[in-house]
Structure formats: structure tokens, C-alpha cells
Amino acid sequence: MSTPELIVRRFSGSDLNIYLDNIAQLRMEVFRDFPYLYDWSMDYEPNYLQTYAHCPEAVVVVAFADGQVVGASTGIPMQFEEPDFQRPFSVRGYDPRQIFYCAESVLRRDFRGHGLGVKFFEEREAHARSLRDFDYFCFCAVARPENHPLRPAGYEPLDRFWQKRGYSKHPELGAYYSWKDIDQPDNTSKRLEFWLKSVAR
Numbered sequence: 001m002s003t004p005e006l007i008v009r010r011f012s013g014s015d016l017n018i019y020l021d022n023i024a025q026l027r028m029e030v031f032r033d034f035p036y037l038y039d040w041s042m043d044y045e046p047n048y049l050q051t052y053a054h055c056p057e058a059v060v061v062v063a064f065a066d067g068q069v070v071g072a073s074t075g076i077p078m079q080f081e082e083p084d085f086q087r088p089f090s091v092r093g094y095d096p097r098q099i100f101y102c103a104e105s106v107l108r109r110d111f112r113g114h115g116l117g118v119k120f121f122e123e124r125e126a127h128a129r130s131l132r133d134f135d136y137f138c139f140c141a142v143a144r145p146e147n148h149p150l151r152p153a154g155y156e157p158l159d160r161f162w163q164k165r166g167y168s169k170h171p172e173l174g175a176y177y178s179w180k181d182i183d184q185p186d187n188t189s190k191r192l193e194f195w196l197k198s199v200a201r
Contacts (some may be wrong), residue, residue, distance in 0.1 A: 004065040006111065008119050010127055013053070016060045020049045022069035023060065023106070030106040032182055034152055035144040039180040055080045059127040063107065063116050071107035073120035075100060075127060078138070085140075088173045088194065098135040100128035100199075121165050134199050139167070140175065140192040150183060167195040 011019065028040035052058040055076055063071035078086055078099040086096040105120045128134055141158075144151065159169070173194035178187040 006070075006114060006116065007064045008116065008123060009062055009064070010123055011060050011062060012058060012127075013056045016058075016062075017053050019060065019062055019069060019072070020053060023062075023072045023074075024049060026069070026072055026106040026108070027104070029108070034148070034150055034155060035142050035157075037150060037181040037183070039182045039184075051080070052076060057131055059124060061120050061123040061127075063111065063119075065111060070111045071105070071116055071120070073105040073124060074103040075124035076103060077101070077128075077131070077134075084175055084177070088175055092173065094136070100124075100131075100134045100137050102137055102139040104139075117161065118165070129199070136199060137167075137197045138194050140194045143174075143191045143193050150181075162195055165197070167197045169193060169195050 024045040027045065028038070031038035032040070052060055052074055057080070058076040059074070061073040061075075062069055078089065078096040078101045081096075081101055085101070089096055089099060102121065102124045105117060107116055107120075125137055128137060139162075162169075171193055173196070175192045175194075176189045177192055178189045180187050
């Protein structure tokens, strides 16, 4: 079977509204896997994604295969994110207005290994540069212990992939967020660690 043609496009503002339901479904599908283990809630998803629809400087990069949404990646200037996400930076002397937050990338398993992860970073960074001169790009990843009971055998974190994109982990920059894991009855708090890349690189 031939690989379908993959098309990647950027959307901002009201143009991305028609894809929000697709992105919500992707988030709920992909983030059930380790390390996020997200037990989704449709009560939460629409409100969360509206942050991007309401911010004219936000971006959603969408990957299509045969006209179907198979992946998406989001980004937004940090100043428009929640205060809990801004606080680790502001208390350490960073200006949230000068940071572009690459929020997440979700991609169906069958379409991994075709360079879309790299493309998602390139498109978000290009969008940020088109807005103004930021000092940093950043994203965050959940920190899970190596002995977590749901860690798959042979699991390899994406650290080397992110390092190749020019990002460095900053454990001193952390935030806490709560969601329900697939093996837990209630929401629990998780630590998210930020990675930074100087825009000048």
C-alpha cells in the first residue's frame, strides 16, 4: 500500500475553528499513551482549545493525509498562556512576552517517521518569527519516574530528538498541572519541565 500524500498547513484565528474538534480527538487518542496517560474529558477539551482560536497570534499546524487530519501542533506567545505557565519564567527573570510557547504536537501512530515532527517545530518557529522578535522558543514535557508501572518496555524519551532541534532542558523551570491518568480514579498533579531554545540559534 502506498503512503498517502502528506500536506502540512498553518492556521490562525478563526481559520482554525473548523479543525478544533479534530485536534481534540487527536489529543484524546495520542495522549492516552505513556508518558501522558491522559484519561480525556470532553468537558475540558473545547475550552482548552478555544485559547488558540481566540488569540490572533496563536498558530495550529495541521497535517493532512488524503484530506483527513492526522496530526496537529499548536503554539502561542507565552503571555497569552495561563499564569501558572508564565510564573516559572517571570520569577527567574524571563519576560513571558519574549517567549513563544510550542504547546504540543499530536500525530497518529501510522504517520510517524515521515518527518512531520521536525516540520511541526519548523512551522511553529517560522510563525513566531513572522510575528515579532522573540528571545526564546519553549515547550514542556511531563516528568515521569523511570520505574513508573505503565512505562512500556523499551520506551525511549524524545530528549535526543528535541536536542537536535536546538532545545535544552531547564529543570529549574517547572510547572504543575493536574489531570486524570488512565489508571487512576481522580486527578493528580504532575510536574512539567520546560525546554528552551534561543531564537538567535
